[in-house]
């Protein structure tokens with residue numbers, strides 16, 4: 001009898017231990033952040049001291065790409081590990097399909113409590129449905145963008161403050177937290193405090209850029225977010241959560257400063273907007289300061305989190321565990337759409353939204369289809385200025401065949417989803433007006 005009691009006692013201790021021991025997960029995301037403007041990615045200016053410090057505790061992926069260089073599709077891909085045409089939120093103002101499942105839903109099945117803090121109007125839950133599975137989804141929209149009269153953006157200071165409060169209240173739970181900052185998104189505001197002697201951008205480093213004033217402002221916006229990200233990280237440390245947590249730092253897309261005569265992001269598939277930072281700090285800072293050079297994708301974030309938590313990865317997820325790559329020879333596909341949906345033409349209109357450009361990356365060869373093919377060796381030609389597609393050799397023909405097949409698959413999938421899928425399609429007049437006035441329609 002006594003032995004039975006002892007066994008029961010040991011079992012319950014074991015159960016309590018297994019329930020209480022868990023890895024918390026935090027994603028810190030900065031909107032519109034070029035990887036090459038961070039100190040830890042080699043930028044010559046000291047734009048990001050706090051992010052750089054954090055990166056030393058993590059594994060840095062120096063060649064990470066977004067599947068689509070626009071806010072809503074990129075974050076929906078991060079949370080679902082599906083390409084934009086597969087999750088449905090293809091343009092800003094569009095929601096994920098009713099059937100699309102995202103990370104917090106999978107985590108909820110394993111007892112995780114999830115919270116999100118977003119600071120860009122386009123990520124509002126009424127537009128995107130990206131609140132699916134989150135227990136709290138806080139829209140920090142307390143700042144005006146451009147000369148608009150309405151609040152459409154969250155200040156980094158408020159984002160950190162609110163997220164820190166959430167952490168304080170939920171630090172005893174098993175949690176997943178996504179914190180989103182948006183300062184580097186245009187319009188760029190100049191922050192004197194973060195302008196640390198920014199003379200002209202070094203023309204030898206960025207030969208194609210002649211918009212130094214813009215870049216200078218943009219860089220101070222990075223400094224501004226970095227400062228408040230530092231505060232958030234301090235809070236994580238203060239609460240004793242830092243060491244055991246899985247913390248991911250990333251951006252949804254970059255920003256173009258005149259490369260290929262294009263500014264901002266969204267519609268083109270050059271690396272100025274596709275290349276993003278990705279740092280993964282593992283529990284106990286395992287593999288701290290390691291650098292991974294192979295190509296990876298934002299699609300890999302959800303499978304990596306699930307795998308770290310020993311939760312099975314759903315078969316339909318397209319990405320792979322960053323720490324357990326299946327092969328070195330991966331092919332990455334890209335889709336670009338117009339900015340935001342511009343009208344209220346109903347569900348069929350939403351379902352048939354199609355890419356305006358397609359791309360592919362294999363090794364160091366990037367192929368873009370924009371009415372015709374263009375190809376670049378991104379290792380030798382960082383700015384993608386020498387099209388090597390002319391007179392394609394057989395290897396290039398194989399890649400072109402792969403991209404043609406992808407385009408055809410996307411078109412078939414869109415036809416299929418038109419028939420069988422559902423998604424939120426009714427935008428209010430106010431939402432359309434707001435998206436228009438934010439500049440997403442014109443871009």
Ligand SMILES: [Zn+2]
Pocket residue numbers: 031032070071072252253
């Ligand atoms: Zn964005």
